[in-house]
Amino acid sequence: INVEAQLIYAITLPVSCAIILINLLIILCITCNRQLHNSQNYFFLSLLVADMCTGVALPFIPWMGLNRPLSFSSCLLVHIFPNFLFLAFLFNLVLVHYERYRSIVSPLQRGQLWLHRRFALPLLAVWILPLLFALLPAFGWNNKRCCTYRSVFPNAFIYLEVYGLLAPAILSIAAMTCRVLWITREQLRDIQRLQRAVANRECRRRMEMRYACCVAAVSLAFLTCWVPYIVYTHVGVEFLLRRGGKSNRTGHIVLSCVGIGGIAVVPLLLGLANREYTDPVKKLFRKLRHRYRNTSVQMDTNFMHTNSSKSI
DSSP: HHHHHHHHHHHHHHHHHHHHHHHHHHHHHHHHHHOOSSSHHHHHHHHHHHHHHHHHHHSSOOOOEEEEEEEHHHHHHHHHHHOOOOOOOOHHHHHHHHHHHHHHSSGGGGGHHHHTTTTHHHHHHHHHHHHHHHHHTTTTOSSSSSSSSHHHSSSHHHHIIIIIHHHHHHHHHHHHHHHHHHHHHHHHHHHHHHHHHHOOOHHHHHHHHHHHHHHHHHHHHIIIIIHHHHHHHHHHHHHSSSSOOTTHHHHHHHHHHHHHHHTTHHOOOOOOOTTHHHHHHHHHHHHHHHHHHHHHHHHHHHHHHHHHHHHH
8 A cells, every 4th residue: 555655646746736836827817817807718717726626636536446444434525525526627628618619610609608698507517517416426326335436436326427427528528629620720721712812822831830730739639638538437447347456456546647637737738828828927937037137137246346345
């Protein structure tokens, strides 16, 4: 257990700290800028809060697949709470992708979308629905034995969560992302047709290169963030449902840490790619660097002046 604990904390603590700090930084940028106080950024702010909570719970998630000497009430808490935070994170991620998808598909009707007119309802839904589902084992849907994952979550509950909630959420995000890329490609072709009339080849080349970079970035993010989690989901289900759950525990720990940590990075990529969130941070760092340089120059000047006075 000591070796497993060291492995879990060695992988999860650095990732957890980075997720929490970056989320806090982006949250401060949004809350301090009144121009960003709108429904779209409220959805993203909720996602950042859920992602930060996932970062807090990240060191405890790999323990869910291991046996621990806890009372059943404590066992329910340490299993249900991280599960609720992760489900809330996934629901928020789907909401953000859906809002951006609808804004791109129907840009002229963006202000008329029910998501923007009644944004409080989806915000409540993405937190309350995961909480209700996660609390089902506490309401009696469990196998009351020792403190293990299978004793808290029955097989039917695990299959329902994985293939009834997680898999549809991932597929919907992938479908919306592919649709947005397709729309972007069609719009790029329309612009290129107009540019052929003025023979602006350099501008066309830059736009094609920008689109290719966008596709490459989305593909790289999918491979590095989503694929490890998809592998963890399917392999983890087989591990948790296996009798005893003793085979290859180290592999399960590493896979769970990498899978959950990878998907938790997705909101950070979305936030860091938005200049509205990163520009205030850049300006702050520039001011701090400028002040540091001025302070260093002033200290050097004072030091030289003091030395010259002593020599005289």
